[in-house]
Amino acid sequence: MWIVIPFLGLLVGLVIGQSFSFTIPPAYATYLSIAILAALDSTLGGIRGILEDKFDGIILISGFFINSIASALLVYFGDYIGVNLYYVAIFVFGIRIFQNLAITRRSIINKFRIQKKTQSKPFSKEV
Amino acid sequence: MLKKWQFSLTITLICLGILLSFQFRTQQALVNDLNSQSMETLTAMAKNLNTKHYQLIREVWDLRTQQKRLESNVSEEQTLAETMQTEIAKQNIANGVTPVEGPGVKLIIPENNSEAFYFQNMIDIINELWNAGAEAVAVNGIRINNFTSILPGEEFSEILINGNIITYPYEVTAIGEPSTLDNGISIPQGIVENLRNFYKIPLEISQVEHLSIPPAPRPKFRWAQAVTE
Numbered sequence: 001m002w003i004v005i006p007f008l009g010l011l012v013g014l015v016i017g018q019s020f021s022f023t024i025p026p027a028y029a030t031y032l033s034i035a036i037l038a039a040l041d042s043t044l045g046g047i048r049g050i051l052e053d054k055f056d057g058i059i060l061i062s063g064f065f066i067n068s069i070a071s072a073l074l075v076y077f078g079d080y081i082g083v084n085l086y087y088v089a090i091f092v093f094g095i096r097i098f099q100n101l102a103i104t105r106r107s108i109i110n111k112f113r114i115q116k117k118t119q120s121k122p123f124s125k126e127v
Numbered sequence: 128m129l130k131k132w133q134f135s136l137t138i139t140l141i142c143l144g145i146l147l148s149f150q151f152r153t154q155q156a157l158v159n160d161l162n163s164q165s166m167e168t169l170t171a172m173a174k175n176l177n178t179k180h181y182q183l184i185r186e187v188w189d190l191r192t193q194q195k196r197l198e199s200n201v202s203e204e205q206t207l208a209e210t211m212q213t214e215i216a217k218q219n220i221a222n223g224v225t226p227v228e229g230p231g232v233k234l235i236i237p238e239n240n241s242e243a244f245y246f247q248n249m250i251d252i253i254n255e256l257w258n259a260g261a262e263a264v265a266v267n268g269i270r271i272n273n274f275t276s277i278l279p280g281e282e283f284s285e286i287l288i289n290g291n292i293i294t295y296p297y298e299v300t301a302i303g304e305p306s307t308l309d310n311g312i313s314i315p316q317g318i319v320e321n322l323r324n325f326y327k328i329p330l331e332i333s334q335v336e337h338l339s340i341p342p343a344p345r346p347k348f349r350w351a352q353a354v355t356e
Contacts, residue, residue: 005133005137006133006136006137006140007140008137009136009137009138009140009141009144010140010141010143010144011144012141012144013140013141013142013143013144013145013147013148014144014145014147014148015144016141016144016145016148017144017145017146017147017148017149017152018152020145020148020149024149024152024153026153026156026157026160029154029157032146032149032150032153033150035146036143036146036147036150039139039142039146040143042139043136043139043140043143046132046135046136046139047136049132050132050136055131055132055135057131057132057134057135058135060135060136060139061135061138061139064139064142064143065142068146
């Protein structure tokens with residue numbers, strides 16, 4: 001139940017994005033893709049934080065926007081100076097996404113296991 | 128009530144959704160963009176456009192020749208129509224069924240004491256006018272054409288033209304070249320000379336610059352059939 005409302009939010013975001021009539025010019029497509037990678041990374045970091053009870057909403061939202069903008073600016077700056085930082089950013093964010101995903105997976109499986117243990121031995125402490 | 132983390136996560140996911148949909152749309156535009164097309168598609172497109180181009184050039188050529196042909200047809204028909212119209216106008220003048228005007232001569236035979244002028248003289252005068260090159264002749268306002276009859280009336284000085292009685296003064300008008308007509312009628316030993324000198328009839332001939340001659344009634348052809356070659 002706790003997961004439905006945020007994912008509804010995702011659907012709402014998709015719908016809102018489709019209804020916008022203006023499109024990003026194709027020249028800026030690379031910056032948009034790197035911003036999305038950064039956003040995905042922040043989101044997965046947030047989900048991991050929820051599962052580890054270390055969640056901080058402000059860090060999530062601030063990280064989301066600042067990481068996206070900063071990575072887009074970084075790639076743009078890289079084009080400017082001639083170093084293709086696009087692949088660097090993809091590499092870094094890719095690693096972080098998979099790290100967060102792995103930790104999230106472990107957290108969910110551990111929680112699931114602990115739940116199972118407490119369910120099967122309800123009066124373990126009382127003995 | 129929303130838990131604290133749910134709120135932030137929802138906002139984050141909304142923004143993520145917006146970004147993702149932008150990316151989808153940009154990607155679609157990029158795929159269809161000409162720059163990112165493969166070599167094969169580009170060559171196929173170029174070939175297609177070339178064949179279409181040649182087809183259109185050929186079509187333009189065909190349409191142009193067709194247009195030229197139609198234009199020449201139209202001008203042919205136009206000249207045909209014009210020639211026919213002028214032919215018809217000439218025929219009408221010859222038949223005497225249209226009013227005509229032009230220069231010519233006017234003959235006036237006034238009332239006189241001589242008892243010599245009768246319908247045959249009128250016929251002779253008209254005859255001489257045709258001979259002299261008249262294109263249209265009228266007597267007292269009645270057009271003379273192929274179907275006009277000139278007959279004697281009851282009295283000697285009366286003439287019946289197409290059944291209409293006319294008397295003095297007789298006015299004969301003829302359209303043609305004025306001096307030619309005048310000379311043609313006034314030849315010595317001609318009718319006019321005879322009438323003037325022999326019978327002492329005071330004819331007056333005058334060359335007129337502008338004569339108007341009325342039409343004769345249209346003839347009806349019930350028995351005559353044109354012979355087509």
